[in-house]
Amino acid sequence: MSDAMSKPRAARIAINAGLLLFLCLYALIVLIQPNYLEPGLFMNFLRRAAPLVILAAGQLYVILTGGFDLSVGAVVTFTVTAAALLTNGDPDATWPVIALLYLMGAGIGLFNGLVVAFLKVPSIIATLGTMLWLNGLALAWSGGAARGDLPENFRNLGRFQWRDVALVGTLPMAVLVLVAVLALLWWGVHGIGYGRRALAVGDNPRAAELAGIPVGRTRITAFVISALAAVTAGILLGGFSGVSVNAGVGLELQSIAACVIGGAMLLGGRGTIWCAVWGALSLFALFTLLNLLGLPQALRDSIQGLILIVAVGLTAWRSRARN
Amino acid sequence: MSMKVMLVATVALSGLAGAAMAQDFNDPAEFAKQREQLSMTPQGPEGAPWAQHLGDSMVDTAKWKKDGPATICFSNAGIFNPWRVVGMHNFQAEAEAQGDKIKELIVVDAEGKDEKQIADIEALVAGGKCDVLIVSPNTTAALTPAVEAAAAKLPVVVFDRGVNTTAPVTYIHPVGGYGFGISSGEFIASKLEKGANVLALRIVPGVDVLETRYSAAKTIFDEAGINVVGSEFTGSDRAKTKAVVEDYLNRGVQIDAIWMDAGDTATAALEAFEDAGLPYPVISGEDQQDFLRKWRDENLTAIAPSYPTYQWRTPILAALDILAGKPVPGPEWVLPQPAITAETRDGYIDEKLPPLHYSLCGCQNLPGYPARWGGSE
Numbered sequence: 067m068s069d070a071m072s073k074p075r076a077a078r079i080a081i082n083a084g085l086l087l088f089l090c091l092y093a094l095i096v097l098i099q100p101n102y103l104e105p106g107l108f109m110n111f112l113r114r115a116a117p118l119v120i121l122a123a124g125q126l127y128v129i130l131t132g133g134f135d136l137s138v139g140a141v142v143t144f145t146v147t148a149a150a151l152l153t154n155g156d157p158d159a160t161w162p163v164i165a166l167l168y169l170m171g172a173g174i175g176l177f178n179g180l181v182v183a184f185l186k187v188p189s190i191i192a193t194l195g196t197m198l199w200l201n202g203l204a205l206a207w208s209g210g211a212a213r214g215d216l217p218e219n220f221r222n223l224g225r226f227q228w229r230d231v232a233l234v235g236t237l238p239m240a241v242l243v244l245v246a247v248l249a250l251l252w253w254g255v256h257g258i259g260y261g262r263r264a265l266a267v268g269d270n271p272r273a274a275e276l277a278g279i280p281v282g283r284t285r286i287t288a289f290v291i292s293a294l295a296a297v298t299a300g301i302l303l304g305g306f307s308g309v310s311v312n313a314g315v316g317l318e319l320q321s322i323a324a325c326v327i328g329g330a331m332l333l334g335g336r337g338t339i340w341c342a343v344w345g346a347l348s349l350f351a352l353f354t355l356l357n358l359l360g361l362p363q364a365l366r367d368s369i370q371g372l373i374l375i376v377a378v379g380l381t382a383w384r385s386r387a388r389n
Numbered sequence: 390m391s392m393k394v395m396l397v398a399t400v401a402l403s404g405l406a407g408a409a410m411a412q413d414f415n416d417p418a419e420f421a422k423q424r425e426q427l428s429m430t431p432q433g434p435e436g437a438p439w440a441q442h443l444g445d446s447m448v449d450t451a452k453w454k455k456d457g458p459a460t461i462c463f464s465n466a467g468i469f470n471p472w473r474v475v476g477m478h479n480f481q482a483e484a485e486a487q488g489d490k491i492k493e494l495i496v497v498d499a500e501g502k503d504e505k506q507i508a509d510i511e512a513l514v515a516g517g518k519c520d521v522l523i524v525s526p527n528t529t530a531a532l533t534p535a536v537e538a539a540a541a542k543l544p545v546v547v548f549d550r551g552v553n554t555t556a557p558v559t560y561i562h563p564v565g566g567y568g569f570g571i572s573s574g575e576f577i578a579s580k581l582e583k584g585a586n587v588l589a590l591r592i593v594p595g596v597d598v599l600e601t602r603y604s605a606a607k608t609i610f611d612e613a614g615i616n617v618v619g620s621e622f623t624g625s626d627r628a629k630t631k632a633v634v635e636d637y638l639n640r641g642v643q644i645d646a647i648w649m650d651a652g653d654t655a656t657a658a659l660e661a662f663e664d665a666g667l668p669y670p671v672i673s674g675e676d677q678q679d680f681l682r683k684w685r686d687e688n689l690t691a692i693a694p695s696y697p698t699y700q701w702r703t704p705i706l707a708a709l710d711i712l713a714g715k716p717v718p719g720p721e722w723v724l725p726q727p728a729i730t731a732e733t734r735d736g737y738i739d740e741k742l743p744p745l746h747y748s749l750c751g752c753q754n755l756p757g758y759p760a761r762w763g764g765s766e
Contacts, residue, residue, distance in 0.1 A: 099639065099640055101639065101641065102639070107639055110635070110639070114632055114635070154765075209474060209763060213743040213744075213745075213763045214743065215743075215744055225660075225664065227664070229666075303628055306628060306631065307627035307628040307630070307631045307657050307660070308627050308656065308657060308660070309627075309744060309745075310626060310627040310628065311471075312624070312625065312626055313626075313627075313628065315626070354636065357632070357633065357636045358636060358640060360619065
């Protein structure tokens with residue numbers, strides 16, 4: 067029980083570290099490009115970061131239970147591809163198709179969860195497998211090239227912005243979606259008992275089982291939520307930029323990196339929804355910063371890699387120092 | 390300390406790599422040759438550019454003459470991008486259109502791997518079924534020995550990327566990368582004042598056919614006194630393209646024109662201007678349907694240079710001519726490489742086709758159009 071007592075404190079520190087990193091990076095952006103202080107540009111920054119933040123928040127559920135979800139990038143690609151093929155530019159099809167996409171997402175998450183919980187396949191392998199079969203399926207379905215078209219009202223979810231809004235200047239719809247989804251995901255972790263059960267499963271599944279926690283169900287729920295978050299991210303990403311067959315490439319690692327930068331512990335046992343939020347915003351601020359610096363691509367990738375290692379190293383060092 | 394060393398090393402290495410590329414991909418002689426080819430009048434049947442050629446040089450093929458229906462073998466580098474997807478459909482449709490002249494079409498896909506393609510070619514030659522071998526090489530240098538060995542045993546036709554040998558009967562390709570950069574660069578330069586800004590959006594570094602496009606356009610911009618404010622790699626990713634352009638606009642950089650080395654993310658680049666509430670820039674895209682439609686709907690100042698996918702039809706024609714003993718254009722069969730302009734644009738738009746369909750497929754009269762290319766009836 068003493069472990070549970072220390073958790074609120076750990077969570078608080080994680081918030082502060084992740085938030086601090088984000089503020090530092092954003093301050094650097096402002097230093098280079100002062101107009102990023104304007105609310106309109108900040109809103110635009112949030113609009114573009116929204117898919118990654120949502121993905122990371124979903125990924126956090128799985129990380130809390132001690133796993134990884136490597137299939138989220140593939141789910142994003144699949145969502146965008148499927149949405150374009152199914153709606154084929156017809157605005158009336160938008161809402162039924164979105165419902166169908168969530169159903170498919172739930173199915174994929176359920177599959178991951180069942181494989182991990184009952185076949186006892188390590189999550190890194192199970193979701194790697196899902197990533198491969200899902201990418202293959204998307205490729206076979208689309209024939210390798212983007213086909214179909216996304217209707218305007220579908221695109222608007224990730225693209226539309228209200229102009230001349232008081233206080234914030236422009237208000238992108240994606241930011242509203244982000245806030246709503248985060249509220250839901252926050253409530254899932256912290257508002258009900260689920261978060262504590264997930265932490266217990268991630269910390270020590272055997273002990274959790276003996277304490278009467280439904281380990282299998284907790285894990286399956288995490289994968290379903292992660293997949294549903296990935297569908298949401300896919301809808302926003304497809305809305306922001308349109309049909310693409312490589313929409314989700316690399317997002318699985320970015321979402322995991324975001325959680326870790328924000329202070330969540332890999333292999334479970336520690337983390338809050340804010341780890342994912344500040345971690346993802348920090349990561350996205352880093353991307354934007356490197357873009358703004360106008361460095362050559364090769365150098366950008368190297369710096370990004372090094373900063374990731376330093377950030378994760380610092381998190382690991384902090385948690386060691388605390389123990 | 391070690392980070393500093395690594396940074397210095399990375400900077401030095403990328404600098405070296407940049408210098409090396411500049412030498413390889415900026416060949417003034419090739420630039421001049423392709424500029425001349427762009428304005429040549431092609432020879433061959435009117436309205437069928439895939440059967441036309443530039444220049445007069447022909448090669449004799451009498452020694453390969455063979456009667457009866459042909460078995461045509463094709464070693465493809467892969468179908469890893471939309472351009473190759475459209476191309477492969479053209480290829481298969483052309484073979485189908487030839488009907489009885491072809492007994493069998495054997496296609497092997499190297500999945501983008503040199504070593505697989507070398508093994509594929511060796512297996513096709515050793516199998517003894519092929520009357521003629523068509524090769525679309527994955528990379529030039531790696532495939533040269535395998536193509537050379539095959540060409541000693543049977544007639545070989547190479548297309549798209551070349552090989553470093555004249556052993557094949559002919560090498561089919563459109564004018565080339567410099568031509569692409571010249572068409573688009575000259576158009577943009579003609580629409581801008583001296584001192585105006587252009588942003589170059591490119592797919593990936595280090596690919597010969599793409600680097601030459603950029604070097605040609607850059608040469609023209611430099612001559613015209615136009616600033617290239619940035620040269621960014623987007624990996625063909627629409628989200629990244631839009632984000633990169635937004636970042637430039639957020640920095641307050643005036644962008645008068647967008648130059649692209651491939652058009653599949655052109656509409657994403659334009660959306661960045663829409664979302665920022667700015668007027669559209671002058672833009673060079675490519676012959677994809679989505680770009681042509683946007684160009685028409687928004688009345689853009691634009692051009693669509695091409696690397697036409699109709700070149701996938703030509704190898705079948707060449708293969709059948711060779712087996713019939715007819716002379717074919719060679720050792721290089723240079724196809725015309727038109728750019729779509731505001732005048733010719735609407736003729737290339739077909740609403741039935743998917744957004745990333747390459748309009749210069751020359752496939753409208755082939756069997757299975759438009760469904761084979763993903764179009765709706």
